Amino acid sequence: MTATKQTIATPRTTGFRKSLRRIYRSKWMIIMMIPGLLYYLLFHYVPMAGILIAFQDYNLLKGVWGSPWVGLDNFMTVFKSPDFPLIMKNTLLISVYRIMFNMLPDMLLALMLNEIRSPWFKRVVQTITYGPHFLSWIIVYGIVFSFFAPGAGLITTFVRDMGWGDLNLLTDADYFRPLLIVSDLWKNIGFGAIIYLAALATINQELYEAAVVDGAGRWRKMWHITLPGIRSVFVLLLILRMGNILDAGFDQVYIFLNARVYDVGDIIDTWVFRQGLEQLDFSLAAATGVFKSVIGLVFILGANKIAKKVGGSGIW
Template sequence: MAAEPIAAREKKSIDSRPWRQGKLSSVYRSRWFYLMMVPGLIYYILFHYVPMAGTLIAFQNYNLMKGIWGSSWVGFDNFRIIFDNPEFLQIMRNTLIISIYKIIGNMVPDVILALMLNEVRVRWFKKTVQTITYGPYFLSWVIVYGLAFSFLAPGSGLISTFVRDMGWGQIDLMADKNFFRPMLVLTEIWKNTGFGAIIYLAALASINQELYEAAVVDGAGRWRQLWHITLPGLRDVFVLLLIIRIGGILDAGFDQVFIFLNARVYDVGDIVDTWVYRYGFERLEFGVAAAMGVFKSLVGLILVIGANKLAKKVGGSGIW
């Protein structure tokens, strides 16, 4: 093959100069925006990417004194311990059930509250309701547990005392296996619904108002507008949040479950994260705990990719 003529190479070099200069000038004009990105990039590098080196612990008999590089390698033995553990199927079942309950119990109330607030025309009333429902989001789960305990504690709780005084007997809902999972869902709805509704309110604000005006001209009522304009306008946001939640389906909410959990409800409330906590901090089996973390990450990755492809096939828009 003949070599490319020198004139042609020089012409390509000259043609590429304006493009390079344009890119450099664009970067220079946006230099302050790139500078504002630096703290966020540093945060993710230090706390999300550098700690990934700890994944090696999953393949080691980790020793605190020897560290990552001094501990002995055991291959996949830690994963065998997990899958051979008689508690594995039970904690996976509990985790999936609680996560599915929370996905259904959280996303639907978020949408309903957002739709209700969107229909309110009195601004001060709308802002008041939004502030009241958004407030519990800032409470820690310790405080939420304290509030739940004040209502449900056996013998001294408000509801328990009312049932006893009415002559209906003694109840202990905090240690009731049948009530534990619904209690988790109800407390999470009370705590997080206001925050979730804000995301959907932002999506509602982005819907073109001319669509509603055209629907009114065509004689569509409020229900028709809701069905044909409002809900389709929320579809992409709903699918996006659903994919994210499906990816974290093995994260059933450690903070909440760990605080509400007690010995009498272990059969229905013990999840992957509480099991990892016991192995990692109580038994000091850091390798086994890290192996479970790797397993959770792989499952989450597979579910996110699968949910994203499924969302695109049914006509929605995925994450990428």
């Protein structure tokens, strides 16, 4: 009887010991992961408890547990707000424009860099295009303002001196969204290209050698080998962007926004900023954040399912 019990217990003990040995062998990798795990735990998961105030009439003096519960009243206030249709429209349009016009240039730049055979020229182009990614949006706006400031910018002054009229891009509602897209493209195209370059580096070079033997030219190799090789990365980035469809870039929009372009530039995040911090209505701001999270989850699940159905890899 004792021998039987020992026989049954031995595989479990062996498996546990193997797990401990694997953990011990990977101890340095686990130690390196600890700061990242703590960051997400402290700044992403613990603050999720704050969604409670979305269902309360939150009062700073009473705190979370002392504030009265109001159910879904805050959500109804958001949906019935006269500003809600406008900020939803602006948020969706700006987000869709970012997806449409900022993803393809990243991939095209990566493809062009991949075709460059001169290492030093490739490094120079990468440095120039990747540099703006490290600039804050305040500095980027300062650069844009120096060129397009009404009546004083370099390009504005040049256009006026040439007799072509007054150029007011920063205060013109027709040019506000294109200005956001172009400045975002200039700032982040280098970073986006690096992701695709990393994907290009994983493509088996023997495929290109076999294509050369079969007589394929540069365009044929790109169409049949390079593009399929980075398709999964493109689909992954697209799904992630769909999950952030209601995040139209608060930092950029808030800095570029002015009174004359509110009708085309006021988005959910800027509206929440005014309601939550300027008017101290934290419950309304939290309710809006919960709404954004739910919509983002629906979009990312839908995009992942569609990607799988059309033959993509998806996220999971």
